[in-house]
Amino acid sequence: MLGILAGGNVWTTDMGTVAAAEKTAQESIRLSDSFVRPDYVEVEKLRDTKQIIVITKKDMEEKGYKSISDVLKDQPSVNVGATGWGQVDIRGQGSDQATRNIQVLVDGAPITTMVNHPLPNNYDYVPVEQIEKIEIIPGGGSVIYGSGAAGGIINITTNLRSLQKPRSSVNTEWNSDGYRASVNYGTKVGNKTAVQAGFARLDRDLFFVNTYRKSNYAYGGFRYDADQDHSLTFRYSHLDEDSKFLQNVSRWKIDAYGHNYRPDKNSDYLNGDRKLDTYNLSYNQNFGTKLKYSGDFFYTDGYYTNTKFFDGKMKTKSYGSRMRLDWAYGQNDSLLLGVDLFEQESHLKYKTSARSKLMDFNYDKTTEALYLLNKMKRGRLTYTQGLRREKLIWKFDKDGGTAARPIGGVDSSNRWNTAGELSVGYNYSDWGKVFLRYERGYTSPDGLQICDEVYSDRSRKVYAATDAQEERYNLWEMGLRDKWGASTVSLTLFASETNNELERPYFKGAYGWEYKTYNMYNTKRRGVETSFSQRLGKLRLQEGYTYLHGRRDYTAQGRALMAAHGENEIDFTNSGLKAVPQHKVLLTADYKFDKQWSVNAKYTFFGKYNNFIKESDRHEDGNIVHSYGLLDLGFKFQQNKDLTWYGGVTNVLGKDYYEYDSAGGATATLVPGAERTYFVGMNYKF
Template structure:
């Protein structure tokens, strides 16, 4: 298949290694102190004083009996998982069609965001919950240091392979009504310089419908070598393998008729030609959950002085997934690249700092399968190989400068990014290949004022960009596939925030407003001259605003937390979009002003935890997801106002010994019936995916 090589991916790292090792003797007294080990990601830490950053710890994850990443994120106000489509993660109300692009997901510092969502969906639930150390969420923003996708936000996942200064030895087993999950972690220091970590996780899950399941295995290992007191080199490898079958949605009438016993209709597919005849095979109607992925990363950390430190990450991941019911069609994907960060403190008291960064990586995705033509009208039956290949190469450099004067902090940042897009497509009736180059810039300006030991306020402006999905880079003209005329989306984000302790409450508040005035849409178009075209154009102007509020109280043995999010947005045609629709003689959408599609306006999560002693912890959580619109035009509102739902969980933690802990609880204790995904209701016909029912779980963990 058409693949691009990646020469010189390691050049920058090799130069850094040679330079660093050559100077190691002179720098022997410069140690990697805790201040240099923490935080794991300097770019995240730089944002915290002038940006909302949500941190979910391992303790929180373990104590809730979560099954996957989606469940963890769905308990965060301001985030919805699955409402806009199977596997979609929506941060700050991006809404239908936008959530899957307006996000960037990082795993141990390497990007794993899907390059294209067409034709098969993808999710991020293949990351085992047992191996997650923490999740850092940057809602809306971070474009200077992360690039495309920050309009919705950044999700930074850290596993137990990231930091090896403290290795882990543990075993755990979880039993749920429909799930069994086991994990083993082994780690140790071989000597003063070398340490290792090994992990294995196996999970078997029965899903909602009959004969649906997802079984996963995960192997991982890491080595860390302390070259000298100022330098560290670490290598990580992980392999994930899924198999199973599932249902992403079904017609409401079928759900009412069959419930959990619904079985999707199977079909015959053609798998080859023999003696001039089609060879056919029967396949079920379930979507295939098969997936394999290998992930490699190499990190080099170097302290040149007390003020200057370098971090270099080289990463490579490669794999495939199916997520379809079309036989052997698989989506292959890979990412490889390098990220360099140089952090320098300066000023009379080292109170200022500047971060320089360089990103260089390539993503590829390919779907290839055979089509069969002829076999009628005297035409011989022939095989027509089809393929859909996308690639994207990103080269970017950025700098973020932080100035501190007494109680004031000021941040200025800029990013310059160069992107090379390519596609090579052979469809059933059309084909084409081309390349395209784009240039983007991101800017951030922020200020924070700490008015007492705890309290601070901040204000932030950010201008960023979002790349198109792979499918949006080309238009299909029926017999020829040509480059589309879309430009990268641009957004402006304004945010103000407050952090303080008011009485017994610790308060965090963020209020934001954002606008994207060239949002992309892909649609079918019949021009006046005839010929059906699939086009992508920058047609819309979308505005969003909202607020996130979190409050925490500690009263004797009680801990209370309250989280609330308010989200609202609206779309309309921009000047170009309105002109195009008029010239194309297409009916203009009468955009609703109520809200964006599939964005709950209100969501809050309340939690109470009681710790009667050092061994026992009792917790209850109440989550409310408000009603939302499942339409874009007010005339379609009937039957498309989706009601709210409420979920109550109870959890118990019991430390039997310092090494053994027992976790148990019930999720959705009152068995609330709700849909986690719904398509728009058209004349009584729509599809849905029911939400999880009540589930009891028991888990034990042993540390040794």
């Protein structure tokens, strides 16, 4: 099956069996016209001229993933944790950029972090057992999704989209760090209504002593099909998580104590509690055979902590809709009209100690957008043209500083942006296709960058809306998919340029030190993404490789600032992109002994990367984070059509590595990677 390693591809085609052992090695591979279809019409429109990774429920079940982060780590173009705890980086955005240059959605609702300081977060909001599919659009997608698509889109789909086929199952897994279990029950009520509900529990020990993650997840939903042209789906879920962890620990402490390290004070542990309630409503209606409407309406409300601060809690809320109208105006032509209307809020109150001043930061972001995506087919050629016009309204109300020197401010910023794309795909054979694609997109400032911290006079500091402009990027892509001999292949070459990348430096102004956001950099990124797959009798092999490289230079504004303030006063890079591994390799092998037994192996190689930001900081072994490789082994036993057993060992060789390394040298702070882990699990469907 053609596809990005460990997942699928919307160009994916089913591969026929190659009876190499029983017949002859010359027999050709039979490919059908089927592919893994996305659940959203807007993603479907992109598939002919864009590589899209699709990880199905079956993929996740067979590979024993524990979390969404685990799923993402298995994609060659994705790195998790290299730029910071919980952060996801697609296509080498690098430190300080990764969190702003992706969008993460659950059933169409945005859950992307609005502001990542001072409380970071990850996206493990939904247990993998409750996920039907994860679609990843590497690089681009700004016409459909707007700001933040430079790195890519992660669209997580729960069983909201499959409630018309309710399923019942019991899942349980034990591993050397804890356990997880879930139960799902679904049934039909008459011919038109289906209902489903479920519960999942996770209990895991983390790396250091007295650290853990415990979560409970419950959901319920229904689908009502009035007739073949009208359907209504509703789903509610609740996540309640309790955890305690250590985020960054000094290298010398890990070397001295390992797992047994504990902070001097119990209060230095990070409190990772979080809750999230989500409400999703989806309505679909066909107006004849040529006009189709689909609308997703959502409301989410929750909070996360991830801090040791006294009473630190980031409250989040989002609500709104994404509506699409798909018009088939010709036999092979269609026009998609989309409207996005939604609002996101974040509210943070915390103290650094019981006696310190209460910090109170409030952010509000409203998105109003209209987009068009036209698709035409002419013989072997497919063309797409897209345009998006978006109004973004940022508001903030911040009260910070200290009791002696408070800093406050209420302000707003209205921003209009336009994105566009052009692409062409050519089917040069029954199985072969090439495409060319251009996109012009943008990334808006995040909650921290939208707000400058400056002096209004000699004695008073205030928060004020920044004058910095949106980042604008140009993205060029060339892709291919085909069958070469006994192998299917997927290849993408890309180049992007952001000519006004944002930074929020700390400069000394006329009255003192200030934080201001500037369009500081011109950043270029280049990359290659490849995937190969072979099925040889009972053996299936997959190989994936990604190469990433970037360079950053100053804009005219950046050079003027550096000339005015002095190069030694601030650390900025002219030495490539920080925390971007140049190479990542994934190799997997699956061997099926018979209809019941199979084994699998996976090797993942993470290339080295730099963590220095000036050439003068380069030294022999200090700020280079070294490469490492991980080997995982697993098995699967299909006892009958309803009962499956699985198990395995992750990090078989017991490799010591770090998911995050702040500097690479002796003074670095680290996030250790998982050690060797054993697991065994069961899935029963009824």
